[in-house]
Amino acid sequence: MAEVVEVLVPGGKATAGPPLGPSLGPLGINVKAVVDEINKKTASFNGMSVPVRIEVDAKKNFTLTVGIPPTTALIKKEAGIEKGSKEPNAIVAGNLPFEAAVRIANMKLEGMLSYELKTAVKEVIGTCVSVGVTVDGKKPKEVLALIAEGKYDSVLVK
Numbered sequence: 001m002a003e004v005v006e007v008l009v010p011g012g013k014a015t016a017g018p019p020l021g022p023s024l025g026p027l028g029i030n031v032k033a034v035v036d037e038i039n040k041k042t043a044s045f046n047g048m049s050v051p052v053r054i055e056v057d058a059k060k061n062f063t064l065t066v067g068i069p070p071t072t073a074l075i076k077k078e079a080g081i082e083k084g085s086k087e088p089n090a091i092v093a094g095n096l097p098f099e100a101a102v103r104i105a106n107m108k109l110e111g112m113l114s115y116e117l118k119t120a121v122k123e124v125i126g127t128c129v130s131v132g133v134t135v136d137g138k139k140p141k142e143v144l145a146l147i148a149e150g151k152y153d154s155v156l157v158k
Contacts, residue, residue, distance in 0.1 A: 003027050005054045011045030011069070014038045014052075027056045034062055041066045048073040068111065071127045074104045085132020093132040098143070101125055101135060102155060118156040122147060 005023045014020060016031045020038075024031045034054060041064060042050045051067035068074075076084065079094035105112075105120035114120040125147075128140040135143040146152060 001058065003056045005056070007052055007054075008049045009038060009042065009052050011048045011050045012039050012043040013046070014042070024054065024056075027060075029056055029060050029062055034064070037064055038066070045069055048077060068107055071104060071108055071124060072131055074107065075124070075128060075131055075133055078104065079131075079133050081133070084130070088130055088132035091132060092134055095134045095137055096128055098136045098152065098155070101128070118147065118153075121152075121156060 005020075005027075007019045007023060009020065014035050016035050020035060021031055024034055038052055042052070048069040050069050053065040053067070055063040055065075057063075072084065075096055076082065076094075078100040079096045081094040083093065085091045085093035101121055101124045102117070105114075105117060105124045108124070109117065109120050112120050112123055114123055122144055125135055125140045125143055128135055134140065138146075147156070
């Protein structure tokens, strides 16, 4: 029977310490090999928390599955900010270009509730409300209204 360990690790900077070491140690596998593999596969997500799933079979072989960072982490990276706003409706933490929202939606589409790019972009922009980030210099709710009116259909509908 395979053992499964799911953790959030910093992209490209996982260590044998918590949360990985204590989870993998009792399974009897080479923790350093797992950490090296995780760091190699998550290097492109440097500075972000990345979900990682490690499956260990009865013969002590491991399979690594790297997920995509949370939407908020991708928004903060694209907007060039470290933290979201303390008061999202009052203080603006940063600005996200609309094209970046489309890129994030494309990355996350498989794991979202949306089936279409247009609704996935709406989910990403909805997250911008919570983080306190504007989209193309406008409040996210204004951009959502523009999407509903069809102003961005040339970018969203293929």
